[in-house]
Amino acid sequence: xxxxxxxxxxxxxxxxxxxxxxxxxxxxxxxxxxxxxxxxxxxxxxxxxxxxxxxxxxxxxxxxxxxxxxxxxxxxxxxxxxxxxxxxxxxxxxxxxxxxxxxxxxxxxxxxxxxxxxxxxxxxxxxxxxxxxxxxxxxxxxxxxxxxxxxxxxxxxxxxxxxxxxxxxxxxxxxxxxxxxxxxxxxxxxxxxxxxxxxxxxxxxxxxxxxxxxxxxxxxxxxxxxxxxxxxxxxxxxxxxxxxxxxxxxxxxxxxxxxxxxxxxxxxxxxxxxxxxxxxxxxxxxxxxxxxxxxxxxxxxxxxxxxxxxxxxxxxxxxxxxxxxxxxxxxxxxxxxxxxxxxxxxxxxxxxxxxxxxxxxxxxxxxxxxxxxxxxxxxxxxxxxxxxxxxxxxxxxxxxxxxxxxxxxxxxxxxxxxxxxxxxxxxxxxxxxxxxxxxxxxxxxxxxxxxxxxxxxxxxxxxxxxxxxxxxxxxxxxxxxxxxxxxxxxxxxxxxxxxxxxxxxxxxxxxxxxxxxxxxxxxxxxxxxxxxxxxxxxxxxxxxxxxxxxxxxxxxxxxxxxxxx
Amino acid sequence: xxxxxxxxxxxxxxxxxxxxxxxxxxxxxxxxxxxxxxxxxxxxxxxxxxxxxxxxxxxxxxxxxxxxxxxxxxxxxxxxxxxxxxxxxxxxxxxxxxxxxxxxxxxxxxxxxxxxxxxxxxxxxxxxxxxxxxxxxxxxxxxxxxxxxxxxxxxxxxxxxxxxxxxxxxxxxxxxxxxxxxxxxxxxxxxxxxxxxxxxxxxxxxxxxxxxxxxxxxxxxxxxxxxxxxxxxxxxxxxxxxxxxxxxxxxxxxxxxxxxxxxxxxxxxxxxxxxxxxxxxxxxxxxxxxxxxxxxxxxxxxxxxxxxxxxxxxxxxxxxxxxxxxxxxxxxxxxxxxxxxxxxxxxxxxxxxxxxxxxxxx
Numbered sequence: 001x002x003x004x005x006x007x008x009x010x011x012x013x014x015x016x017x018x019x020x021x022x023x024x025x026x027x028x029x030x031x032x033x034x035x036x037x038x039x040x041x042x043x044x045x046x047x048x049x050x051x052x053x054x055x056x057x058x059x060x061x062x063x064x065x066x067x068x069x070x071x072x073x074x075x076x077x078x079x080x081x082x083x084x085x086x087x088x089x090x091x092x093x094x095x096x097x098x099x100x101x102x103x104x105x106x107x108x109x110x111x112x113x114x115x116x117x118x119x120x121x122x123x124x125x126x127x128x129x130x131x132x133x134x135x136x137x138x139x140x141x142x143x144x145x146x147x148x149x150x151x152x153x154x155x156x157x158x159x160x161x162x163x164x165x166x167x168x169x170x171x172x173x174x175x176x177x178x179x180x181x182x183x184x185x186x187x188x189x190x191x192x193x194x195x196x197x198x199x200x201x202x203x204x205x206x207x208x209x210x211x212x213x214x215x216x217x218x219x220x221x222x223x224x225x226x227x228x229x230x231x232x233x234x235x236x237x238x239x240x241x242x243x244x245x246x247x248x249x250x251x252x253x254x255x256x257x258x259x260x261x262x263x264x265x266x267x268x269x270x271x272x273x274x275x276x277x278x279x280x281x282x283x284x285x286x287x288x289x290x291x292x293x294x295x296x297x298x299x300x301x302x303x304x305x306x307x308x309x310x311x312x313x314x315x316x317x318x319x320x321x322x323x324x325x326x327x328x329x330x331x332x333x334x335x336x337x338x339x340x341x342x343x344x345x346x347x348x349x350x351x352x353x354x355x356x357x358x359x360x361x362x363x364x365x366x367x368x369x370x371x372x373x374x375x376x377x378x379x380x381x382x383x384x385x386x387x388x389x390x391x392x393x394x395x396x397x398x399x400x401x402x403x404x405x406x407x408x409x410x411x412x413x414x415x416x417x418x419x420x421x422x423x424x425x426x427x428x429x430x431x432x433x434x435x436x437x438x439x440x441x442x443x444x445x446x447x448x449x450x451x452x453x454x455x456x457x458x459x460x461x462x463x464x465x466x467x468x469x470x471x472x473x474x475x476x477x478x479x480x481x482x483x484x485x486x487x488x489x490x491x492x493x494x495x496x497x498x499x500x501x502x503x504x505x506x507x508x509x510x511x512x513x514x515x516x517x518x519x520x521x522x523x524x525x526x527x528x529x530x531x532x533x534x535x536x537x538x539x540x541x542x543x544x545x546x547x548x549x550x551x552x553x554x555x556x557x558x559x560x561x562x563x564x565x
Numbered sequence: 566x567x568x569x570x571x572x573x574x575x576x577x578x579x580x581x582x583x584x585x586x587x588x589x590x591x592x593x594x595x596x597x598x599x600x601x602x603x604x605x606x607x608x609x610x611x612x613x614x615x616x617x618x619x620x621x622x623x624x625x626x627x628x629x630x631x632x633x634x635x636x637x638x639x640x641x642x643x644x645x646x647x648x649x650x651x652x653x654x655x656x657x658x659x660x661x662x663x664x665x666x667x668x669x670x671x672x673x674x675x676x677x678x679x680x681x682x683x684x685x686x687x688x689x690x691x692x693x694x695x696x697x698x699x700x701x702x703x704x705x706x707x708x709x710x711x712x713x714x715x716x717x718x719x720x721x722x723x724x725x726x727x728x729x730x731x732x733x734x735x736x737x738x739x740x741x742x743x744x745x746x747x748x749x750x751x752x753x754x755x756x757x758x759x760x761x762x763x764x765x766x767x768x769x770x771x772x773x774x775x776x777x778x779x780x781x782x783x784x785x786x787x788x789x790x791x792x793x794x795x796x797x798x799x800x801x802x803x804x805x806x807x808x809x810x811x812x813x814x815x816x817x818x819x820x821x822x823x824x825x826x827x828x829x830x831x832x833x834x835x836x837x838x839x840x841x842x843x844x845x846x847x848x849x850x851x852x853x854x855x856x857x858x859x860x861x862x863x864x865x866x867x868x869x870x871x872x873x874x875x876x877x878x879x880x881x882x883x884x885x886x887x888x889x890x891x892x893x894x895x896x897x898x899x900x901x902x903x904x905x906x907x908x909x910x911x912x913x914x915x916x917x918x919x920x921x922x923x924x925x926x927x
Contacts, residue, residue, distance in 0.1 A: 464655035467618055470642040471649040471726075472669035472716065478643075482668070486659040 015476045019394060022384045029444050030403045032427070033418035034410075040421050041259040052260035062257070065242040066264060069221050072155060072238055076220045077213050079160040084167025085209060090312065092175035093201075094299045097309050103172075105316040108324075110165035111552045113505050115225020115522065116541045117162045119529050120323035122229070123330050123538065125149040129337045131326055150234045158226050161319050163216045170212030174205040193299060207279060214276040218269055222411035224508040225522075229529055239265045240413045240508065247417070247512055259421065262414045273409050324545060331539035336532075349539035360540060362517070363524035367504055370435070370520060374442035375500035379492055381443065382450025387484070389451075390458040391466070408448035412508035415445050419513065433515025441509045446502065450495035457491030458484075490558070497555045504551075505544050567630070569594050569724050569756040570615060575624035577610050584610045586780035587624070592724070597750050597757040599767040602777035603803065608760045611777075612726055615758060616649055617642035629723050643672075648717030648725040648755075652732060654709045656701045662688070662712050663697040669720045687715040690749065707738045714749065724756040731766060743769045764804045768792070776800045796839050798918050801851045808857075808892050812850035814917055817843045824850050824917045828888040832866055836915040845919040854895040856914040859883065861902055867892075867910045874904050885910065 041052055056062045087106050091099045109117065124132045125147045133145035148154065182204065186196045224240040232241055239261055246258035301308055329340060331349055338344045353360040382404065389400045407415060419441045424432040431437035461484070469479040485492070507522035514523050521544060528537040568591040577585040585607040592598050600608035613619040614634060615626055626634040628647070633640040648669075656665055666687050670680045688697060691711040701709055710730060717725050730746075731739045747770055750757055761767050767774050768788045776783045776791060776799075784796045795801035798809060811827040812834075822843065823833040836850060869887030876882075876898065883894040885908060894910065902908055 462653055462655065464651040464653055465657060467616070467642070468649065468651060468655035468657070468713075468716070469668070470618070471616055471645075471647055473643045473646075473672040473720070474668075475641075475643055478672060483657055487657075489659075 018384070019388050019392070022381070022388065023396070023400060025381070026385065026400065026403050029440065030407055030447075033415075033422035033444070036422040036426060037259055037262060037414070037418040040256065041263045044256070052256050053263075056257065056260045056264065061237070062242065062261065065237040065239050065261075068152070068236065069238040069240075069265070069268065072152075072159065072227070073217045073221045075156045076159040076163050077217045079156070080164035080167050080216050081209065081213055083160070084164040084212065085171050087164075087312070088168050088171035088175055090308070092172045094301050096301060096305065096312070098313070102312055102316065105320050106168050107165055108320050108549070109162045110169070111501075111548055112162070112545060113225060113502075113507060113522065114159060114162040114223055115229060115507050115526060116327075116505070116545060117323065118158050118226045118229040119525070119534075119537060119541050120327040121149055121154075121158050121161070122529075122534065123326035124323055125154070150230050152231070152236050154230050155227050155236070155238075158230065159220050159223065161323075162226075163220055166216040166219060167209060167212040170208045170215070171205060174208035175201070178204055210279045211276065214272055214279070217272055218409060218411075221265070221268060222413065222508065224413060224511065225526065228511075229526070239268075240411065243413050243417065244512065247420075255421075258417055262417045265411050266414050269409055269411055269414075327538045327545075328542050330535050331542045333535050336534040349536050350543070352536060353540050353543075357536075359519055359527075360521075360524050363519045363521045366435070366518055367521040370438055370442065371500045371504040373439055374446065374503045375496045377439070378443045378446050378499050379450045379454075379496045382447050382495060383454045383488070383492060385447075386451050386454035386458055387480075390455050391461075391463075404447050404451040407444045408446075410445075412441075412445055412506075413512065416441055416509040416512040419444075419509075433518070435518050438510060438513045438518060438520070441513055442499075442503045442506065445509060446499045449498045450492075453491045453495040453498065454488055457488040461487050493558055494555065497551065497558065501548060501551050501555075505548065567594060568592060568627075569596075569629060570758060571625075571627040572611070572615070573625045573627075575611065575614065575626065576622045577607070577614060577619060578622045583780050585614070585621075588777075588780075588782050590775060590782070590785070592756060592758060594756055595754045596772045597747075597759060597770055599759045599761055599771040599774045600777055601761055601764060601767040601774050601803075604762060605779075606777040607780040608762075608777050609728060612728055612758060612760045616647060616726055617645050646720070646723045648720065648722040650710070650713045650717050650725070650727045650730045652729040654701075654706075654713045654730075654733070656704075656709045656712045656716075658701050660700075661697065662693060662699050662701075662704070665701070665712050666715045666719050669716065673720065683719055684715075687719040690718065690752070691715040692745070706734055707742060710734065710742060714746070718749070718753060718755065721753075722755070724758060727757065727759045729761055730759075732761075732763070739763075739766070746770060768804075776803065778803075794837065794839060794916065795851065795918070796841075798849055798851065798920070801916070801918060806854045806893055806895070808852045808854065809849045809918075810852075810888065810890065812848060812917065814838065814843065814846050814848060817917075822917060824848075824915070826850055826867075826888060829867065834866070834912050834915050836917045838917050842917055842919045848920050849918045851916045851918050852892075852912050853914070854882070854893040856912065857892070857894045858911045858913060859885075859894060859896055859900055859902060860909040860911065861906070866912060869908055869910060871902050871904050871906055871908050874902070883908075 042048055042050065044051065087102065090096050091103050091106075096102070122130065124130050127133060127145045127148045127150065130145070130147065130149065133147055136142065136146050137144075149158070178201070183196050183200050186200045191199060221238075222240065224244065227236070227238045227241050228244065231237065237245070243258045243261050243265070246254040246261070248254075330336065332345045332347065333340070334344050334346050334348065354364075355361070385400055385404050388394055389397050389404075419437055420432060423437050423440065424430055431440065465483055465487070466479055469483045470476075474482060505522045506520065507526055510520040510523050511526060514520060519527075521540065525537050525540045525544065528540065570590075570592040572588055572590040575585055575588050575590075576583065588607075588611065590598075600611060602608050610619060614621050615628075617633065617640060620639050621634050623636075624634075625632055628645055632638055633645055657668075660668070663684055666684045667680050670683060675683070684697075688694060691714050693708065693711050693715060696704065696708065701712065704712065713730070717727075727746075731742050734742060743766055750770075759767075759770060771788055773785060774788055774791045775785050778799050784791060784800045786794070791800060792804055795804065801807045802809070812824040813827070813830075814822055814824050815833050816823050817838045820838055820840075822836055822838040824836050825831075825833040834850065842848065867887045869885040869892065871883055872886050872891065873884040874881060875884075877895075879898070880895045881898050881900065883896065883902070885892045885894055887910060892910065
C-alpha cells in the first residue's frame with residue numbers, strides 16, 4: 001500500500017498533463033491564427049489603423065464582392081428553401097410512390113462538392129458548347145445559346161442545386177418527428193388539409209427550417225469553387241474569390257486587403273451564427289416536436305399522386321442526374337466540344353490523369369495522404385476534446401466547446417488565410433507551401449465533426465461503466481483503452497469517414513495553401529477546368545464522384561445513417 | 566475483530582450543501598452493513614467516498630488499516646482493492662460475460678490459466694453457468710446483476726460495495742436476489758457495505774443497519790433494534806409503519822416509564838424509554854400498528870371509531886379515529902369490525918421518543 005500511494009500520485013498526473021496539453025494545442029491551432037488574422041488586418045508597422053477597412057469600403061472592386069456574397073447567399077437560400085421544403089414534405093408526409101428513391105436522389109448533391117457541380121453543369125449549360133444549349137440551338141436554329149452559366153444567375157443556380165439538401169434534411173427530420181395528434185386536433189376542429197398545413201404544420205417546423213436556412217447561407221457564402229469556376233471569367237466576384245485574387249497578387253498590400261476582407265466574411269458568418277442562436281432560443285415548438293418517433297400522419301395525394309410523382313422524378317433527373325451523366329460522358333471524349341459519337345469516345349483521359357500527368361499523379365498521392373492524416377489526427381484530437389468536455393468537470397470546458405465548434409462556422413477561405421498569416425514564420429515556424437500547413441488547416445476546419453460525433457457517443461456512456469473499470473483496478477489510461485474507446489468506436493469510425501471524405505476533395509482551403517509539391521485532387525481538377533481542359537477535368541471529377549458515392553454508401557452501412565454529417 | 570472499513574469524521578460538501586456531515590463508522594471483517602435512508606441523505610456519497618470516486622471534504626477513510634482518503638491522500642479507486650456493484654449494473658456492453666468478469670484479473674496480470682479457473686468459480690458461484698460467451702444485451706436484468714456481482718467478487722477484494730443493486734429489478738426478482746446476495750455473503754465471508762433506500766432489503770440483508778438522514782447517522786443497530794427500538798421519530802417513521810402521538814413522560818426508571826397522550830392526560834401508558842430520552846418531558850409516543858389490539862365495544866384504553874377497513878390478505882389494515890388523530894392498526898383477518906362502529910384499542914407496546922428536530926410525526 002505504501003507503494004500504491006506513490007504510484008497513485010504519479011498515475012493521477014498523466015490525465016491532467018494530457019488534458020492541459022490538448023487544451024494548449026487547441027488554443028495554438030484555433031485561437032492563435034484567428035488572432036493573428038485580426039491583428040494583421042488592423043495593425044500596420046506597429047500602429048493600429050483602419051486604413052485597410054476604409055480602403056476596402058472605398059473601392060468598388062472590394063465593396064461589390066461583399067454585396068454579391070450577401071446577394072448570392074440570400075437568393076440561394078430562398079430557392080433552396082422552396083425546393084428543400086417541398087421535397088421534404090412530399091417524402092415525409094405524403095403517399096408519393098418511390099419516396100426512398102426521391103430521398104436518395106435529393107441527398108446525392110449533399111455528398112458532392114459544389115465545384116464538381118459547377119463542372120458538371122458546365123457540360124450542360126456552357127454557352128455554345130453545353131449539351132442543352134447545343135440541343136436548343138439545333139432544335140430552334142437560334143443564332144445564340146439561351147443559357148449562360150457564366151453569370152451571376154448561373155452561380156445562384158448551381159449553388160442552389162448543391163444547397164437545397166441542407167434544408168431538405170432539417171425539414172424532413174422535423175416533419176417526421178411531429179406528433180400527428182397536433183394536426184389531427186386541427187382537422188377535428190374543422191380545418192381542411194391545406195389549412196392544417198398552413199396553420200399547424202408549417203409554423204411547427206419553421207424553426208427547424210430556419211436552422212437549415214442558416215446552415216445553407218453559411219455554406220453558400222463560404223463556397224469558393226462555384227463562383228470561381230463560373231464567375232471569375234465573367235468578372236463577377238464574391239468575397240472568397242476576391243480574397244483569392246488578392247492572395248494571388250502575393251504583395252503585402254494584397255495580403256493585408258485579403259485579411260481585411262476575410263474579417264468581413266468572418267463577421268458575416270458570425271452574424272448569421274448569432275442569428276441562429278436567437279432563432280433557437282425562440283423555438284417554442286421544439287418541445288412538442290422532439291421526442292420519441294411517432295408515425296406521422298400521411299397525406300393522401302389522391303388524383304395528384306401520379307402527376308406529382310412524374311414531376312418530381314423529372315425535376316430530380318434534370319438537376320441531379322443529368323449534369324453528372326453529362327460529365328461522365330464528357331470524360332470519355334477525345335476533345336471537348338466534339339459531338340457524342342462512338343468514334344469520339346476514348347479511355348485516354350483516364351489513362352492520362354492516372355498514369356501520365358505528373359500533376360494529377362501527385363494530387364492523388366497528396367490528397368490520399370492528407371485525408372488519411374487529417375481524418376486520423378482530427379478524430380483522435382476531437383475525441384480527447386469531447387472526453388474532456390463531456391466526461392470531466394474541468395473548469396473552462398465551455399471554452400473547449402466554443403473553440404472546437406467555432407472553426408466549423410468560419411469560412412474555409414478565412415481559416416486558410418489565418419493559417420498562412422500565422423504559420424509563415426510569424427511564430428518562428430514556417431509551414432508555408434508544405435504538406436503540414438494543409439493538414440493543420442484541415443484539422444482546424446473539420447475538428448467539429450469528430451468533436452460532435454464523439455461527444456454524442458460519450459453522452460450515452462453512463463459514468464458507472466467507467467467507475468466499474470476503475471474499481472476493477474484499471475488506471476485512467478487502461479479505462480480509456482478498454483472501456484471508452486470500444487464503446488465510442490462507432491462514433492470514431494463515423495467521424496473518421498466524415499472527415500476523410502470532405503478532406504479528400506477539399507478545394508476552398510487547398511487552393512490557397514497548396515505549394516509546388518502539394519497539389520490536391522480538387523486543386524488539380526480546378527486548375528484543369530480553369531485552363532480549359534474540360535474533358536480531362538471531367539475524368540478526374542468523375543473519379544472523385546465515384547469514390548465519394550462509394551464512401552458514402554460505406555458510411556451508411558457502418559453507422560446506419562445515424563452520423564451527424 | 567479488526568475493522569475493514571473505518572470512517573472518521575467523514576464530511577463531504579458540494580459547495581454550500583453538506584451531503585455527508587461528520588459521520589463515524591467502523592465495519593468489521595465479514596460484516597454486512599447497510600446504509601439506509603431516503604434519497605439525498607448522503608448514503609451514496611458516503612459509498613462513493615469509500616470507493617474513491619469522491620474526495621472527502623474533511624475526515625479520513627481507512628481500508629484494512631491503511632488511510633486511503635484524508636486531507637493529504639487520495640488513493641485512486643483502482644488501488645483500493647475493492648469490488649463494487651452499481652445501480653445500473655455497469656456491465657460493459659462490448660465484452661462477453663467471461664471478459665467482463667475476467668477484466669479485474671487481467672488488469673492485475675493474473676496468468677491466463679488462473680483467470681480461467683477463477684472466472685469459472687465466480688460464474689458458478691453466481692449461477693451464471695453456461696452464459697460465459699453471451700453479451701450483456703442477451704441477458705436479463707437479473708443475469709446482468711449476477712455478472713456485476715461476479716466481477717466484483719472475482720479478485721477476492723477487501724470489501725464489496727453495493728450501490729442500490731436491486732432497485733432496477735422487478736419486485737419478485739428483487740426478493741429472490743436479496744436471498745442470493747445473503748447466500749453469497751455467507752459462502753464467501755466477504756465484508757459488504759450496501760446502500761439502499763428500501764427498508765425491507767436492509768432488514769433482510771444486514772448484520773447492522775446505518776440509518777442516515779440529511780447527511781448524518783441517526784442510528785446504528787441490528788435490524789431488530791432499528792425496528793423495535795428506534796431512537797428518533799425519523800428512524801421510527803422511515804422503517805415500517807408507525808403511529809405517533811404527542812405525549813408527556815410522567816415517570817421513568819431505567820429503560821421503562823409511563824407516558825400520557827395529549828388529550829387523554831388521565832390515562833398513562835407503560836412505554837420503553839431509550840437512553841437519553843428520559844431527559845425530555847415532552848415528546849412522542851410511538852406505537853407500531855401491529856402492537857395495538859382491537860376490542861369491539863368499549864374495551865381497551867383508547868376509544869375510537871373505525872373510519873376505513875382494508876383487507877390486505879395476510880392481515881387487515883384499520884384506520885381508526887381516536888384522540889383527534891388517525892391511528893393505523895394491523896390485525897389478523899379473523900377480527901372483523903365494520904366501518905363506522907366504535908372500537909377500543911389497547912396498546913401492547915410503545916416507545917417514548919424525544920422530539921427530534923424536523924420530526925415528521927403524523
